[in-house]
Amino acid sequence: MVTIAVTAEPGDEPRFAASPETVKKLAGLGCTVKIASGAGSRSRFSDAQLAAQGATIVPTAAEALAGADILLKVRRPDAAEIAQLKPGAIVAAIVDPYGDRGALEALAATKASIFAMELMPRITRAQSMDVLSSQANLAGYKAVVDAAAMFEQAMPMMMTAAGTVPAAKCFVMGAGVAGLQAIATARRLGAQVSATDVRPAAKEQVASLGAKFVAVEDDEFKQAQTAAGYAKPMSAEYQKKQAELVAAHIKNQDIVITTALIPGRPAPRLITKEMVEGMKAGAVIIDLAAERGGNCELTKPGEIVDHNGVRISGLLNLAGMIPVNASSLYAKNLYAFLELLIDKKEKALNVNWDDEIVKGTLLAKDGVLVHAIFAPAKAA
Ligand code: NAD
Numbered sequence: 162m163v164t165i166a167v168t169a170e171p172g173d174e175p176r177f178a179a180s181p182e183t184v185k186k187l188a189g190l191g192c193t194v195k196i197a198s199g200a201g202s203r204s205r206f207s208d209a210q211l212a213a214q215g216a217t218i219v220p221t222a223a224e225a226l227a228g229a230d231i232l233l234k235v236r237r238p239d240a241a242e243i244a245q246l247k248p249g250a251i252v253a254a255i256v257d258p259y260g261d262r263g264a265l266e267a268l269a270a271t272k273a274s275i276f277a278m279e280l281m282p283r284i285t286r287a288q289s290m291d292v293l294s295s296q297a298n299l300a301g302y303k304a305v306v307d308a309a310a311m312f313e314q315a316m317p318m319m320m321t322a323a324g325t326v327p328a329a330k331c332f333v334m335g336a337g338v339a340g341l342q343a344i345a346t347a348r349r350l351g352a353q354v355s356a357t358d359v360r361p362a363a364k365e366q367v368a369s370l371g372a373k374f375v376a377v378e379d380d381e382f383k384q385a386q387t388a389a390g391y392a393k394p395m396s397a398e399y400q401k402k403q404a405e406l407v408a409a410h411i412k413n414q415d416i417v418i419t420t421a422l423i424p425g426r427p428a429p430r431l432i433t434k435e436m437v438e439g440m441k442a443g444a445v446i447i448d449l450a451a452e453r454g455g456n457c458e459l460t461k462p463g464e465i466v467d468h469n470g471v472r473i474s475g476l477l478n479l480a481g482m483i484p485v486n487a488s489s490l491y492a493k494n495l496y497a498f499l500e501l502l503i504d505k506k507e508k509a510l511n512v513n514w515d516d517e518i519v520k521g522t523l524l525a526k527d528g529v530l531v532h533a534i535f536a537p538a539k540a541a
Pocket residue numbers: 282283284285287288291293294297334335336337338339340357358359360362363389390391392393395420421422423424429431
């Protein structure tokens with residue numbers, strides 16, 4: 162029998178790592194799911210709903226953690242929480258593997274097997290476990306909804322007897338998972354949408370959503386995608402050409418949604434202060450890259466700033482602002498991952514440490530940070 166603990170997240174994180182649906186599925190795998198009372202409430206999952214699907218609701222987090230084999234979290238738990246689990250227990254969370262190294266080492270020192278869900282390999286078999294996709298998709302949607310609310314004009318073109326309201330012009334920078342959802346959402350709201358990316362594969366995807374693709378399409382662009390499907394950092398020369406193009410395009414935009422990221426690095430700077438100063442008063446920028454420093458020079462993570470009438474939102478955790486969906490999808494990602502680690506017949510943990518998905522996400526084991534991302538630092 163495998164015991165799984167799910168406890169509440171820190172105050173600024175409304176998401177939760179289990180849902181009524183996944184509790185039922187985990188019970189179906191033969192697991193006992195212990196949930197601290199009230200822990201799911203910010204995602205609107207009540208104790209009663211979770212219990213009805215088979216969860217064991219316990220009064221405190223300590224009781225949920227005591228002797229559990231697995232801990233499921235949204236954010237990185239602290240070492241004190243992990244210490245209450247069974248020795249060598251499994252922890253799965255969005256761990257922020259490129260963040261504070263000292264804190265990661267403290268986690269490793271607990272000797273738990275810690276899985277960083279954001280390192281999930283982007284292979285077909287792991288699609289249902291891909292937390293970056295499930296959360297980025299929601300963030301892309303929410304960015305446009307927020308922009309529409311902040312923008313003091315209508316989004317669609319309206320032809321009325323009193324005159325014509327023009328369609329808002331929306332520019333999406335970075336056409337990955339979040340960007341493509343932002344394009345689709347802005348189109349649904351009636352905006353005239355354009356988008357940019359450095360990966361050539363994005364061109365067709367942008368066009369298929371009915372948006373105009375705007376990019377510097379030189380030789381470097383043709384090779385900008387890594388084998389893992391991510392963007393490479395671009396050369397100074399490319400960045401200069403890109404900046405010139407963006408500066409000219411952004412002047413006429415009403416809404417700009419930025420989503421550009423490069424794994425393990427600060428977000429690329431795509432919008433300078435000067436470019437913002439060239440924009441129309443009333444324009445809105447939603448910077449989804451704020452968590453990693455922002456794509457816009459003026460972004461302040463966690464804040465909305467007003468620069469000469471252009472408002473720039475660096476609000477964090479947009480997926481968390483629609484916690485019901487975000488938690489449901491995240492919990493499903495975790496369930497799909499646990500299916501890989503649990504032997505259904507034996508109803509026991511059975512981890513194949515050589516599995517590509519296990520290897521790709523395993524951050525720490527037996528007291529050591531084992532993931533390949535730590536290899537260069539080790540060598541140094
Ligand atoms: P991401 O969050 O790392 O980055 C967002 C976007 O920013 C990417 O499209 C990236 O190319 C772009 N970007 C980076 N630097 C830029 C720059 N200087 N200028 C403009 N744009 C820049 O990416 P993501 O959303 O995680 O998606 C990356 C790719 O992986 C996409 O092609 C996506 O479809 C693919 N993907 C594959 C799977 C799978 O096969 N299982 C799952 C999810 C995503």
